[in-house]
Amino acid sequence: MDTLLPIIYLIAALGFILAIKWMNHPATARRGVIIGEIGMLLAVIGTLLRSEVVEYQWVLLALAIGSAIGAPLAYLMPMTSVPQLTALSHAFGALASALIGTAEFYKNSPTGFTMGALSMETLLGFLTTTASIIAFGKLQEILPTRPLTYKGQNFVSLTVLAAAIVVAGMMVTGQTAPWMFPTFTVLSLLFGILLVAPIGGADMPTVIALLNSSAGVAAAAMGFVLDNRLLIIAGSLNGAAGLLLSIIMCKAMNRSFTNVLFGAFGQVQTGGGGAAPRPVRSATPEEAASILDSASSVIIIPGYGMAVAQAQHKIREVFDILSKRGVNVRFAIHPVAGRMPGHMNVLLAEADIPYDKLLEMDEINQDFPMTDVALVVGANDVVNPLARSPQDSPIQGMPILDADKARTVMVIKRSMNPGFAGIDNEIYYMDKTLMLFGDAKGFTASIAKELTATH
Amino acid sequence: MVHNYEFGLYVFMLAALLGFELVKRVSPLLHTPLMSLSNAISAIAVVGAILLTGEKDATRLTRILGFVALIAATINVVAGYLITDRMLKMFRKREDEK
Numbered sequence: 001m002d003t004l005l006p007i008i009y010l011i012a013a014l015g016f017i018l019a020i021k022w023m024n025h026p027a028t029a030r031r032g033v034i035i036g037e038i039g040m041l042l043a044v045i046g047t048l049l050r051s052e053v054v055e056y057q058w059v060l061l062a063l064a065i066g067s068a069i070g071a072p073l074a075y076l077m078p079m080t081s082v083p084q085l086t087a088l089s090h091a092f093g094a095l096a097s098a099l100i101g102t103a104e105f106y107k108n109s110p111t112g113f114t115m116g117a118l119s120m121e122t123l124l125g126f127l128t129t130t131a132s133i134i135a136f137g138k139l140q141e142i143l144p145t146r147p148l149t150y151k152g153q154n155f156v157s158l159t160v161l162a163a164a165i166v167v168a169g170m171m172v173t174g175q176t177a178p179w180m181f182p183t184f185t186v187l188s189l190l191f192g193i194l195l196v197a198p199i200g201g202a203d204m205p206t207v208i209a210l211l212n213s214s215a216g217v218a219a220a221a222m223g224f225v226l227d228n229r230l231l232i233i234a235g236s237l238n239g240a241a242g243l244l245l246s247i248i249m250c251k252a253m254n255r256s257f258t259n260v261l262f263g264a265f266g267q268v269q270t271g272g273g274g275a276a277p278r279p280v281r282s283a284t285p286e287e288a289a290s291i292l293d294s295a296s297s298v299i300i301i302p303g304y305g306m307a308v309a310q311a312q313h314k315i316r317e318v319f320d321i322l323s324k325r326g327v328n329v330r331f332a333i334h335p336v337a338g339r340m341p342g343h344m345n346v347l348l349a350e351a352d353i354p355y356d357k358l359l360e361m362d363e364i365n366q367d368f369p370m371t372d373v374a375l376v377v378g379a380n381d382v383v384n385p386l387a388r389s390p391q392d393s394p395i396q397g398m399p400i401l402d403a404d405k406a407r408t409v410m411v412i413k414r415s416m417n418p419g420f421a422g423i424d425n426e427i428y429y430m431d432k433t434l435m436l437f438g439d440a441k442g443f444t445a446s447i448a449k450e451l452t453a454t455h
Numbered sequence: 456m457v458h459n460y461e462f463g464l465y466v467f468m469l470a471a472l473l474g475f476e477l478v479k480r481v482s483p484l485l486h487t488p489l490m491s492l493s494n495a496i497s498a499i500a501v502v503g504a505i506l507l508t509g510e511k512d513a514t515r516l517t518r519i520l521g522f523v524a525l526i527a528a529t530i531n532v533v534a535g536y537l538i539t540d541r542m543l544k545m546f547r548k549r550e551d552e553k
Contacts, residue, residue, distance in 0.1 A: 016496045017473065023489050024480040026546040033540045036496055040532055047502045053509035055518075062508060062522050066529020073530065074537035079545075082487060082538070089494055089534050096500040096528035103507050103520035113460050212490050216497040220470075224463050226506070231499055232463055233470040238497035240474025245486060335483060342486030349545040356548055360483045 008046035009230040015039025016234050020241065026355055043230060079350045080307050083208065083339040084139045090211045091132035097218040098125025098188075104225055105181055111174045117224035119168035123188045124218035130192030132211050138201055139339055145201030154262045157194040164188050195261065202304065202381075202420035204339045206249040206260045213242025245341050252335035252361075254387075254397040277416065283434040285443060288410055289450035291434075292318070295372035297328040299364065301403055302344045303337050305378015305413070309440035312351040315377065317448040319353060330357050332364045332374075332401050334382035365402050374406035376427075378440050380419030385426050394421040409433040412443050488542045495535025501528040 015035045022032030044063075047053065077085045101122035104110070110118060137143035164187035171180050199207055216238025223231030250257060283291075292298060300319070306312060322329050331353065337344045345358050368374060376383055383403040387395045403409055404427045411428060413435060418424055427433060436443055481489050507513065507521030 016499075017477070019492060019496065020474065020477045020481075020489075023485055023492060024477075025482060026485060026543070029485055029488065029546070030540065030543045033492060033536060033543060036492060037536050040496070040499070040501075040536070043499060043502055044505070047505045048509075050506070052511070053505060054511045055509045055513070058518065058522055059505055059509045059525065062504075062525035063529050066526045067533045069526070070530040070533030071537060074534040074541060077538070079542075082491075082542070085534065085538060086487075086491055086494065089491065089531050089538075092527040092534075093494060093498045093500060093531035096498070096504055096524040096531065099520045099524035099527070100500060100503040100507060103517040103524070107514070107517050117460075209490065212494055215494065219497040219500050220467060222500060222503050224460060224467075226503055227459050227463070228502065229463065229466050231502060232466050234496050234499035236467050236470040237474040237477075238493040240471045241478045241489065241493040244475055244478045245490060248483075248486075333483070340487055341490060342483060342488070345484045346487045346542050346545070349542070349547070352545075352547070354548050355484055355546045358484060 002051055005046050005050060008042050009228075012039040012043040012046070013230050013233045015042065016237060020237055079347060080310060081140075082346055083204065083343060084136050086208060086340060087132045087136040087139060087211070090208070090215045091129050091136065094125045094128035094132065094211075094215040094218055096125075097215070097222050098122050098129060100222060101125060101225065102181070102185070109176060110225070111172065114225055115172045116168075117221045119172065119184070121218050121221035121225060122185065123164060123168065124214045124221065126185060126188035127192035127195065128211050128214045128218060130189045131196040131207075132192075132215075134193055134196040135204060135207055135211065138196075139204060147200045148197045153194075153198055157191065157262075160187055160191045160194060164191060199261065200420060201339065202336075203260050205336050205341050205343070206246050206253075206257075208340045209242050209246035209249055210257075211242070213239050213246065216240075216242055249336055249341060252399060253395075254399065278429055280416070280428050280435045281431075281433065282437055283410070285436070285446035286450050288434065288436055288443075289447045289454065291408060291410070292322060292327070292373060292375070292447065293325070293451060293454060295322075295327055295408075297367075297371045298322060298373045298375060299330050299332050299368065299371050299403070299406065301332045301334070301374060301376045301379050301383060301401055302348065303334075303377065303379025303382065304339060304343075305380075305440055307338055307343065307347055307378070309378060311377060311440035311444050312347045312353075314441050314444035314448060315348075316351040316353055318444055318451065319357075321448060321451045330359055330364065332403075333358055333360055334379070334401055335361065337379060337382055361399060361401055368402040368405040371406040373408045373410060374403040376403055376409065376411040376413075377444070378412065380413075380425055381421045381423075383425070383427055384419075384421075384423070386423065393423055395423065403427065404430060407432065410436055412436045412438065412440050414439065484546070485543075488539045491535050491542070492539045495532055495539060498528050498531035498535060501525065501532055504528045
C-alpha cells in the first residue's frame with residue numbers, strides 16, 4: 001500500500017488544481033467542487049491506509065466530531081453570514097496547522113531548515129487563528145466594527161512580531177531553552193489579535209483574503225516539515241489565491257497593504273455634526289416607483305447596507321416586476337462592496353437573480369450615461385465622485401461606479417451619516433439625485449407594492 | 456543529490472505561480488466561493504493531523520494535539536466544501552430551473 005501512496009497523493013493534487021481551474025466560470029464551478037472533494041477524499045483514505053497509522057479509534061472519533069460540527073455549520077448559517085463562516089473556517093484550518101507544528105516540535109525538536117519551516121507554520125497558524133477569531137467577532141458584531149486604536153499601536157504590534165521572529169531565529173540556530181517555544185506561541189497568538197483589532201469593518205474583504213492566504217502558506221510550510229508534496233501544492237494554491245484576491249481588493253480601493261493593515265482607516269468621523277446640513281431632494285416610495293416604471297434602463301448598485309437590511313429578496317421582487325415590463329435592469333457590483341470578495345454576488349444569487357445580470361465595474365461603467373436610473377441600495381463610498389477629484393481625500397483615486405452619470409440617481413439610505421471613509425458624498429446633493437430615506441428592505445418592499453398597484 | 460527541501464521549494468514556487476494564473480481567470484462573480492473552496496483545499500492539514508493522531512507510539516501530548524488538530528481540520532474540510540457547494544447551487548442563469 002505504501003508504494004501506491006505517492007500516486008494517490010499525486011491524483012489528489014491534480015484534483016485540487018482542477019478544482020481551482022474550474023472555478024473560473026459558474027457553469028463548471030460545481031464540477032470543480034466535486035473534483036476537489038474527490039481529491040480530499042483520496043488524500044484522507046490514502047493517509048489512513050499508511051502503515052504508520054494504527055490507532056484508528058482516535059482518528060475516526062476526531063473525524064466524526066469534526067464532521068458533526070462542520071456540516072451543520074455549513075447548512076445552518078444564513079447566506080448573509082458567509083463572511084463570518086469563512087473567518088471561522090480560516091481559524092479552524094490555521095489552528096490545525098499550528099497544533100500539528102507544535103506537536104512536531106516536541107516530537108522531533110528539529111533545527112535548521114525544518115525548524116525554519118516549522119516556525120513559519122506555527123507563526124502563521126497561530127496568528128491566523130486569533131486574527132480570524134477577531135475578524136469573526138467584528139463581522140458578527142460581537143466586537144466593535146470601528147477600528148480599536150491607541151497611541152503607539154503599530155510600534156507595539158511590530159515589536160511583538162519582531163520578538164516572535166527573534167525567538168524563532170534562536171530555535172532555528174539550535175538553541176533549546178524550554179521557555180522558547182511557549183513564548184513564541186504566545187507572541188504569535190498575540191500578534192494576530194493586535195493585527196486585526198485596529199482594522200475597520202469595511203476593510204474586512206482585504207483582511208479575510210489575507211488570512212485566507214496565510215492559512216494556506218501555513219499548510220504549505222507544514223508540507224516542508226513533513227516532507228509532503230501534496231501539502232505544499234494545496235497550501236501554496238490557497239496561499240496564491242488569497243494573496244491575489246487581497247491585491248484585487250487593495251487595487252479596488254487604491255490603497256496599499258500597509259495602509260489597510262496599519263492605517264487604522266475609517267476611525268476619524270470628520271464633519272459629522274459640525275457643518276450645517278445641506279439641502280437634498282427626497283422622494284416617497286410612490287414617486288420612486290413611478291420613476292422606475294417609466295424608465296427603460298435601471299442599474300442597481302448594492303452595498304453592505306443591503307446585506308445588513310437583508311433587502312436582496314425585496315430587490316428581486318422589484319427586479320422581476322420591472323424586467324417583466326421590459327425595463328433593462330442590471331446590477332453593478334463594486335469589488336469591495338460588502339464584507340468579503342464577491343459578497344454581493346452570493347446574496348443576489350441567493351435571491352434568485354440570474355448571474356448574467358450581475359456585472360462588474362469595468363463591464364458596466366460605460367453604460368451609466370445611457371442609463372435612466374441608478375438605484376443605490378446601501379452603498380456609499382463606492383459611488384462617491386470625490387474619488388475622481390485630485391483633491392486629497394481618503395478615497396482619492398479609488399475606482400468607483402459612475403452612478404452619478406446616470407440621468408436620475410436614487411439612493412436608499414437610513415440617514416445622511418457618512419460611510420466608512422468618514423467623508424461626505426457629493427452624489428447626494430446633485431440636482432438629479434433623489435434620496436429615499438428609510439430601511440433598505442422596507443423601502444424596497446414599498447416600491448414593489450406601488451409598482452404592482454399601478455398595473 | 457538534490458536535497459528534499461530544495462525539491463520542495465521548486466514545487467512550492469511552481470504551485471504558487473500556477474495558483475496565481477488560475478485564480479486570475481476566476482470571474483469576480485465567484486470570488487466568495489473561490490475563497491471557501493481554496494480554504495477547504497488548504498485544510499489538507501488533515502493529512503498531517505491523521506499521521507500524528509494515528510501514530511502507534513505517540514506521547515500523550517502529541518496525541519492530544521493531533522486529536523484537536525484533526526477535529527479542527529475536519530471542520531474546515533467539511534464546512535468548506537459544503538458551503539461552497541451550497542453557494543454555487545444558487546448561481547443560475549435566467550429561468551434555468553423553470
